[in-house]
Amino acid sequence: MAERARGRTIGFVPTMGALHAGHAALLDEARRRADLVVCSIFVNPKQFAPGEDLSRYPRRLEDDRALCEACGVDVLFAPGADEVYPPGFDTQVRAGRLASILEGASRPGHFDGVLTVVALLFAVVQPHFAVFGEKDFQQLALVKRMVRDLRLTVEIVPMPVIRDVDGLALSSRNAYLSKDDRARAPALSRALMAAQDEAQRGVTDIARLTAAARGMLAATAGVVVDYVEVRDPRTLEPLATLDRDARVLIAARLGGVRLIDNGPVFAGVRYPR
Amino acid sequence: MAERARGRTIGFVPTMGALHAGHAALLDEARRRADLVVCSIFVNPKQFAPGEDLSRYPRRLEDDRALCEACGVDVLFAPGADEVYPPGFDTQVRAGRLASILEGASRPGHFDGVLTVVALLFAVVQPHFAVFGEKDFQQLALVKRMVRDLRLTVEIVPMPVIRDVDGLALSSRNAYLSKDDRARAPALSRALMAAQDEAQRGVTDIARLTAAARGMLAATAGVVVDYVEVRDPRTLEPLATLDRDARVLIAARLGGVRLIDNGPVFAGVRYPR
Numbered sequence: 126m127a128e129r130a131r132g133r134t135i136g137f138v139p140t141m142g143a144l145h146a147g148h149a150a151l152l153d154e155a156r157r158r159a160d161l162v163v164c165s166i167f168v169n170p171k172q173f174a175p176g177e178d179l180s181r182y183p184r185r186l187e188d189d190r191a192l193c194e195a196c197g198v199d200v201l202f203a204p205g206a207d208e209v210y211p212p213g214f215d216t217q218v219r220a221g222r223l224a225s226i227l228e229g230a231s232r233p234g235h236f237d238g239v240l241t242v243v244a245l246l247f248a249v250v251q252p253h254f255a256v257f258g259e260k261d262f263q264q265l266a267l268v269k270r271m272v273r274d275l276r277l278t279v280e281i282v283p284m285p286v287i288r289d290v291d292g293l294a295l296s297s298r299n300a301y302l303s304k305d306d307r308a309r310a311p312a313l314s315r316a317l318m319a320a321q322d323e324a325q326r327g328v329t330d331i332a333r334l335t336a337a338a339r340g341m342l343a344a345t346a347g348v349v350v351d352y353v354e355v356r357d358p359r360t361l362e363p364l365a366t367l368d369r370d371a372r373v374l375i376a377a378r379l380g381g382v383r384l385i386d387n388g389p390v391f392a393g394v395r396y397p398r
Numbered sequence: 399m400a401e402r403a404r405g406r407t408i409g410f411v412p413t414m415g416a417l418h419a420g421h422a423a424l425l426d427e428a429r430r431r432a433d434l435v436v437c438s439i440f441v442n443p444k445q446f447a448p449g450e451d452l453s454r455y456p457r458r459l460e461d462d463r464a465l466c467e468a469c470g471v472d473v474l475f476a477p478g479a480d481e482v483y484p485p486g487f488d489t490q491v492r493a494g495r496l497a498s499i500l501e502g503a504s505r506p507g508h509f510d511g512v513l514t515v516v517a518l519l520f521a522v523v524q525p526h527f528a529v530f531g532e533k534d535f536q537q538l539a540l541v542k543r544m545v546r547d548l549r550l551t552v553e554i555v556p557m558p559v560i561r562d563v564d565g566l567a568l569s570s571r572n573a574y575l576s577k578d579d580r581a582r583a584p585a586l587s588r589a590l591m592a593a594q595d596e597a598q599r600g601v602t603d604i605a606r607l608t609a610a611a612r613g614m615l616a617a618t619a620g621v622v623v624d625y626v627e628v629r630d631p632r633t634l635e636p637l638a639t640l641d642r643d644a645r646v647l648i649a650a651r652l653g654g655v656r657l658i659d660n661g662p663v664f665a666g667v668r669y670p671r
Binding site: 276 | 486487488489490491492493494495496497513514517518521522543544547548549550551633
């Protein structure tokens with residue numbers, strides 16, 4: 126962008142649209158830090174596997190535009206798929222191990238699609254920094270890894286998970302939930318808290334932390350657990366014991382809708398609840 | 399590079415060292431076009447498969463430095479493998495179909511390694527343009543494809559194949575050839591000429607063009623053909639007939655040393671030989 130040459134700080138928030146208060150938090154953070162805020166809206170076909178929800182993924186460009194305006198976005202970039210991936214497109218950015226575990230195990234190819242479009246959008250927008258939500262914690266780790274590995278000149282700014290009043294992490298996919306499943310969905314954040322509470326009691330045995338979280342999920346009917354893991358927050362490697370600050374990561378399905386959530390667990394009693 | 403911000407044009411020639419007159423042609427071209435010429439020397443482990451010639455690949459940094467000086471290189475960048483790929487490195491740039499054919503069929507993973515290091519070096523050096531030899535024609539096509547796909551802001555400048563007086567395309571790997579095989583190696587460039595001569599006679603049947611090249615290779619003892627192909631010069635797709643300007647691509651082995659060469663064939667009589 127020519128704006129960069131003019132010495133203005135460019136902040137970037139890449140999204141798939143269907144914007145909610147979680148995205149607004151990312152945009153607000155970008156607005157605080159940047160002279161020029163760019164928001165992209167692109168439902169990236171490369172990050173959906175066949176049979177996933179590409180076609181029914183919520184698209185609400187007019188609402189999104191209004192939210193962007195309210196958040197002080199300067200440039201809303203909403204390209205078409207043919208514009209992003211013209212005929213003959215044949216290049217992929219992909220991660221190794223970090224893309225194959227957790228979400229990658231359930232969604233093969235998903236992160237290759239994410240990294241490819243993020244690299245491409247970074248090249249087009251040329252931001253000084255980009256804001257990503259910790260909601261997609263593995264995605265954030267992968268983007269940081271890519272930026273380090275490929276020496277991209279963009280700072281990655283993480284933002285905490287934004288939650289509804291009952292604790293459910295905001296996600297565009299929450300719109301798929303039936304009324305009953307929406308009422309059950311806070312089981313995930315309660316499960317996080319259960320693991321955090323155990324850690325605060327001084328438990329360092331990872332199996333006991335995940336058991337506490339699984340117990341909380343099992344207490345809610347209709348929740349099908351995909352994984353409950355406590356991992357190193359940077360490498361996402363499994364831990365034998367809570368000997369460092371770590372991350373609890375949960376994926377579960379309710380009525381066919383796959384939800385993810387995550388939160389920190391601290392080694393040693395850190396704060397009172 | 400801060401030089402870029404100062405408005406100086408940066409030209410870049412990425413190499414694996416063992417520099418020869420072919421590299422000198424790339425550096426000369428960079429010198430003609432740029433204010434600042436950067437040459438990298440890095441024997442990229444990621445583009446060698448297990449069992450390939452990584453450990454014995456020629457390394458002659460002092461000679462290379464002298465050639466760079468003679469060519470007016472401003473910055474010689476010769477990083478170590480740990481510097482390029484620090485522990486935890488986990489990102490890859492890869493192409494699809496274009497990386498799976500021809501050289502990619504014989505050398506799985508080779509072009510992933512090439513694209514990854516080229517993307518990374520582009521990010522470090524931030525050149526306005528980079529010069530690549532047509533000797534590695536598929537590599538050049540892949541780098542162009544990557545630059546287009548990932549919207550990298552670097553111009554790719556191709557340079558024609560530089561040949562020894564007997565026609566052999568210059569390559570650092572020619573040093574592996576025995577004296578006898580070195581004498582036989584111009585069979586590849588003669589095979590190119592045979593196909594070109596057929597095309598100049600008005601032959602458009604691809605099979606007849608490749609047969610002429612194969613005939614020339616067969617006339618030299620000890621040449622084991624890997625492939626002889628006439629392809630679209632941009633997509634490297636096979637052609638049914640010479641209905642456009644195309645590229646002859648040859649790979650063959652002599653005494654265990656794999657050599658490649660390529661040249662244009664023109665649709666319609668273009669020039670007298």
